[in-house]
Amino acid sequence: MTGIKFKHSLLCTTQGGIYLETNYRIAYDKGWDDLKQKTPEDIASTMDVTYLSDKQQFIVPYLNENYIADCIKQTIHKEADGTVPGIGAAILILHYLTFFQTETALVNKWVSLKEIPNGGMLFYPAFHKESIVGLIKAFGHQPSLLLECAKQIGGQPARFGDASAVFKVFPKIPLCVVIWEGDEEIAANATVLFDPSIEHLLHIESVIGLGGYLANKLIKLAAPETRRGHEIW
Structure with missing residues (x-):
């Protein structure tokens, strides 16, 4: 494994x-x-x-x-x-x-999990169900709350969607969480974005795990009384 x-x-x-x-x-x-x-x-x-x-x-x-x-x-x-x-x-x-094999620099662009090679597209439906849906529920109708929660774990505001933040999860791995606010006519949405260099730094299952870890952390900060599953993180 x-x-x-x-x-x-x-x-x-x-x-x-x-x-x-x-x-x-x-x-x-x-x-x-x-x-x-x-x-x-x-x-x-x-x-x-x-x-x-x-x-x-x-x-x-x-x-x-x-x-x-x-x-x-x-x-x-x-x-x-x-x-x-x-x-x-x-x-x-x-x-x-x-996991790394060689020195890898940031590409300085953002892509979704679906664009990460070696399984991103395949695993995306499960990632959406396990992590993205939770972000939508937590922040989709209160996007400003994302920035409050992000600040507690070092997240910096970004300029995507209705609210977004960039996190330096590891020294060479940034992640970005984006929220689009929903209303009576348009459904709320969310995503987790990655720098493409991550494919050289982590196995695809760990890429997914890292995105899930960050999402779960933010969701628990938004509703600390809510425990999502068992504490593996």
Whole structure:
């Protein structure tokens, strides 16, 4: 398995709590194995992260927070308070550190998931159902709320739609969320946009996971009492 599956159904609940199914654990363990195959200094320079050679730790900026990837303990935690991210977020961090093959620059244009090669078009219907619909429900009739929520996680206002914001999710990966307001005659709409360079930085399933992570984060900020599925992020 090279990427994370986009379905929350990979988690199951029992009387004993929430258990991760095999696919997530395989992806997580493989991420650490892949990390061992790369030169830390190459990762740091190529992906714009910091490597502390004395501690064998990477400091990875991830949506307005720094995370520590400890190569000795094979653990990931938030630098500020030690919080451990959900398994999905941890896998995305590992994939960001390991998937790249060569130095890649931003193209500085925006495209939808459907335009990302190697499966974007195929996965788009599921992405729309799991993430875009939630954005429409949360912000489609109150687009200004997007800007309020975006500000809390480092988003900067953009000039698309009725409200939009750009997020530096990883140092080399920006995402843009756009909302079009609906009324009695026109349905509200939303989208998540990517820089085309992302195809060289993440596997397509991780591209989808990253877009879903950002959407889910914004939706929860808009309605913090609402929990969407299990906490894998």
